[in-house]
Amino acid sequence: MKNMTKMMMAATLAVGTLAAGCQTTPSVTAPVTQPITSNTLQAYDWQLVDAKRSNGDKVSQLFFDPAKPLTLKFFKDSGSDRVTFMNTCNNMGADYKVVNGNVVLGNVLSTMMACLSHKQVLIRRL
Numbered sequence: 001m002k003n004m005t006k007m008m009m010a011a012t013l014a015v016g017t018l019a020a021g022c023q024t025t026p027s028v029t030a031p032v033t034q035p036i037t038s039n040t041l042q043a044y045d046w047q048l049v050d051a052k053r054s055n056g057d058k059v060s061q062l063f064f065d066p067a068k069p070l071t072l073k074f075f076k077d078s079g080s081d082r083v084t085f086m087n088t089c090n091n092m093g094a095d096y097k098v099v100n101g102n103v104v105l106g107n108v109l110s111t112m113m114a115c116l117s118h119k120q121v122l123i124r125r126l
Contacts, residue, residue, distance in 0.1 A: 036101050038081050041074035048072055080086030109122075 003116050034040060040050040051059040062070055062085075071086040074096070083105065085092040097105035 036103065037096050038076075039085075039100060041098070041103070042076065042081075046072040046074070074121070089113060 018088050048062060053059060068087050072083050073086060074081065074083050076082070081084050081096050083094055083096045083103075090111045092108055092110040094108040097106075
């Protein structure tokens with residue numbers, strides 16, 4: 001009888017282990033992509049991770065300080081779609097439109113202040 005009890009316990013344990021090992025895993029869903037619209041852009045502040053010219057070249061001047069990424073704010077101004085670039089020494093902005101899922105900027109306007117480098121700011125504080 002003792003052997004029968006051990007055998008039943010071993011069988012129960014084996015069946016339980018097999019059943020647990022045969023469970024299905026939840027299916028992984030693909031990320032949901034949202035179409036780019038002016039309303040979507042204007043609902044959030046954005047951090048710039050990539051920018052290309054019309055010829056496909058990266059606009060490296062916008063990525064000069066990785067510790068201070070460029071933030072974009074999209075908004076309506078007198079019926080026009082506008083964007084401003086924050087975290088720069090100079091103020092920058094442009095009209096924009098969404099074309100085939102891409103944000104296309106009009107002429108970018110910028111102030112031209114003499115901006116100090118991080119090193120120059122530290123020296124001035126001394």
